[in-house]
Amino acid sequence: MLLQHIANGLIQGSLYALVAVGLTLVYGVLEVVNFAHGELYMLAAFALYMAFAFLKLPYVLAVGLTMVVMMGLGLVLSRTAIVPHLRRSFETTVLATLAASIILQNGARFVFTATPRQVIVPLEDVILSLGSVIVTGQRLLVVVIAALSFLGLQLYVRHTRMGKAMRAVSQNKEACRMVGIDVRRIASFTMILGAALCALAGSVVAPLYDIFPAMGTTVVFKSFAVVIMGGMGNVPGATIAALLLGVGESLAGGYVSLAAKDGLGFSLMILVLLIRPDGLFGRRVRV
Amino acid sequence: MRMSRREWMLVLAVTGIALLLPLVVRSNYLLHIMIMTEIYVILALSLNLVLGYAGLLSLAPPAFFGIGAYTSALLSLRLHLPFCSSLALAGVAGLVFAAAIGIPSLRLSRHSFVIVTLSFTLLAQLVATKWTDLTRGAMGLPGIPPAAVLWFTVTSKTLWYYFLLGLTLASLAFFTLLVRSRLGRAIQTVREDEILAQASGIDTWRVKFYTFAVSGLLGGVAGSCYAHYITFIDPSVFDFYYMENLLIMVILGGSGTVWGTVAGAVIFNMVPELLRIHPELRTFLYGIVLLVAVTVAPEGLAGWLRARRARQENIVQEEVGRA
Numbered sequence: 001m002l003l004q005h006i007a008n009g010l011i012q013g014s015l016y017a018l019v020a021v022g023l024t025l026v027y028g029v030l031e032v033v034n035f036a037h038g039e040l041y042m043l044a045a046f047a048l049y050m051a052f053a054f055l056k057l058p059y060v061l062a063v064g065l066t067m068v069v070m071m072g073l074g075l076v077l078s079r080t081a082i083v084p085h086l087r088r089s090f091e092t093t094v095l096a097t098l099a100a101s102i103i104l105q106n107g108a109r110f111v112f113t114a115t116p117r118q119v120i121v122p123l124e125d126v127i128l129s130l131g132s133v134i135v136t137g138q139r140l141l142v143v144v145i146a147a148l149s150f151l152g153l154q155l156y157v158r159h160t161r162m163g164k165a166m167r168a169v170s171q172n173k174e175a176c177r178m179v180g181i182d183v184r185r186i187a188s189f190t191m192i193l194g195a196a197l198c199a200l201a202g203s204v205v206a207p208l209y210d211i212f213p214a215m216g217t218t219v220v221f222k223s224f225a226v227v228i229m230g231g232m233g234n235v236p237g238a239t240i241a242a243l244l245l246g247v248g249e250s251l252a253g254g255y256v257s258l259a260a261k262d263g264l265g266f267s268l269m270i271l272v273l274l275i276r277p278d279g280l281f282g283r284r285v286r287v
Numbered sequence: 288m289r290m291s292r293r294e295w296m297l298v299l300a301v302t303g304i305a306l307l308l309p310l311v312v313r314s315n316y317l318l319h320i321m322i323m324t325e326i327y328v329i330l331a332l333s334l335n336l337v338l339g340y341a342g343l344l345s346l347a348p349p350a351f352f353g354i355g356a357y358t359s360a361l362l363s364l365r366l367h368l369p370f371c372s373s374l375a376l377a378g379v380a381g382l383v384f385a386a387a388i389g390i391p392s393l394r395l396s397r398h399s400f401v402i403v404t405l406s407f408t409l410l411a412q413l414v415a416t417k418w419t420d421l422t423r424g425a426m427g428l429p430g431i432p433p434a435a436v437l438w439f440t441v442t443s444k445t446l447w448y449y450f451l452l453g454l455t456l457a458s459l460a461f462f463t464l465l466v467r468s469r470l471g472r473a474i475q476t477v478r479e480d481e482i483l484a485q486a487s488g489i490d491t492w493r494v495k496f497y498t499f500a501v502s503g504l505l506g507g508v509a510g511s512c513y514a515h516y517i518t519f520i521d522p523s524v525f526d527f528y529y530m531e532n533l534l535i536m537v538i539l540g541g542s543g544t545v546w547g548t549v550a551g552a553v554i555f556n557m558v559p560e561l562l563r564i565h566p567e568l569r570t571f572l573y574g575i576v577l578l579v580a581v582t583v584a585p586e587g588l589a590g591w592l593r594a595r596r597a598r599q600e601n602i603v604q605e606e607v608g609r610a
Contacts, residue, residue: 035405080578084582085581090397090398092581095344095538095577096578096582103574106570107571259414269406273391273403
């Protein structure tokens with residue numbers, strides 16, 4: 001049982017990691033907390049549902065389409081709620097992204113109604129067993145995708161021109177403007193990257209749970225805890241914190257109670273803030 | 288800082304109109320909207336105190352509101368406490384929770400503070416939904432007794448209106464005295480320049496902590512009134528819907544002013560009700576209003592008016608200079 005709980009926890013943690021890494025990346029580069037991040041995840045799940053239900057696309061193509069749509073939405077979001085406010089006070093960006101989150105969530109409620117929807121994929125029927133641990137193919141896919149995107153992101157940020165520009169913006173925006181890096185372009189690009197990660201998270205997880213307009217709130221609630229525990233803006237920190245929270249929740253849910261499971265993220269966040277206000281991995285290095 | 292004669296006249300005029308309104312308004316529906324407006328004024332004050340005066344963006348007011356509502360309802364239903372004690376204890380509950388959240392979160396960067404306060408609201412709703420032994424979860428708590436003050440029970444809507452008018456005016460007086468006190472001036476100094484405030488010998492952490500705790504108190508009181516007025520509560524009292532309304536009221540009304548907040552609460556509570564906009568559509572439209580507002584007029588209506596007045600004075604001075 002213990003091993004099964006840990007395996008389930010790692011799967012859940014991979015989901016948190018996919019969402020939280022985008023959130024912490026945007027914060028690390030732009031110092032903006034994107035409160036509409038959970039809505040991107042929710043819309044990704046709905047986009048996948050639409051691609052399945054109406055276009056009857058196979059899973060891989062549907063995921064591809066979802067990613068394209070969500071990257072477009074990330075661009076729109078950055079142009080309306082983030083880039084215009086980059087030089088304003090921090091309250092402005094918080095309120096603008098909050099407003100965007102409200103608009104997207106209630107817009108989704110109008111279009112899709114509150115009825116939960118399901119996506120059924122063949123991989124969910126593939127059952128793999130490793131000793132006493134049983135996982136379905138789709139759940140394993142969540143872990144694989146999370147690991148691949150984390151690796152890809154690290155390589156990208158370290159080795160490409162755009163990745164280097166992102167790191168430069170995270171260190172000093174003024175200096176970037178001086179040497180000719182277009183901060184607004186980097187901002188939009190970072191948001192697109194965050195949206196792509198949400199698209200992946202939404203598309204791999206959508207077949208596992210119900211899809212409904214408020215689904216982003218629950219996940220982003222956990223992601224906030226993960227981002228703070230990992231140290232705001234710290235991508236590897238967020239990944240480790242996400243896996244820890246996933247396993248912790250799975251164990252708490254299995255051995256204590258369901259209420260303990262839901263409260264765990266918040267309690268851990270407060271605990272970390274009391275002991276190490278800069279997060280578990282308290283170096284102040286970003287990205 | 289003393290109130291000018293003009294301000295006194297304004298206070299008297301508004302109070303007079305508020306006292307006479309129920310004599311003109313006979314419809315129960317309109318009275319209900321007016322009562323909700325009074326509750327919103329108290330809640331908006333609690334947000335304005337932290338956001339407008341201390342410059343801290345707190346997303347926890349719905350949490351204190353809901354905690355106040357649940358505390359008061361549970362004390363009345365389970366322990367049969369009289370209304371006045373439930374109301375007072377609901378305020379205390381708001382204060383205690385605000386203090387408990389304030390201690391870890393106020394030391395941090397402003398970003399983490401926003402995240403912690405938002406997470407706290409989400410957690411409060413989660414607890415109210417899941418801890419069914421105490422709160423009956425989504426079934427809610429029906430049959431909360433109406434308010435009873437001293438020897439008479441507040442049953443009719445008109446009585447509720449007057450009772451809450453008294454409470455709202457008391458909160459406004461308390462609020463005005465607070466922001467004009469030594470602590471109030473310290474709060475505003477912290478908002479303007481935290482490092483300067485520290486250099487002037489202000490214990491900035493303590494000032495922020497007291498402010499946040501008082502905002503919890505106001506939220507708890509508003510929540511208790513709401514619970515006893517509506518007589519039924521469920522976990523939706525923690526909904527973000529309230530936070531959105533409050534942000535619109537305080538920001539568009541003009542954060543950091545007392546009058547702006549009152550005007551904001553009255554306008555943004557009355558207008559959508561009277562235009563009969565469906566609550567769900569209202570949430571959507573308010574999202575757009577909020578986005579446009581922070582993009583176009585980040586300092587709200589009061590800030591916009593102030594800027595306009597300053598511009599006019601400049602023009603006048605230029606003309607005087609030219610002449």
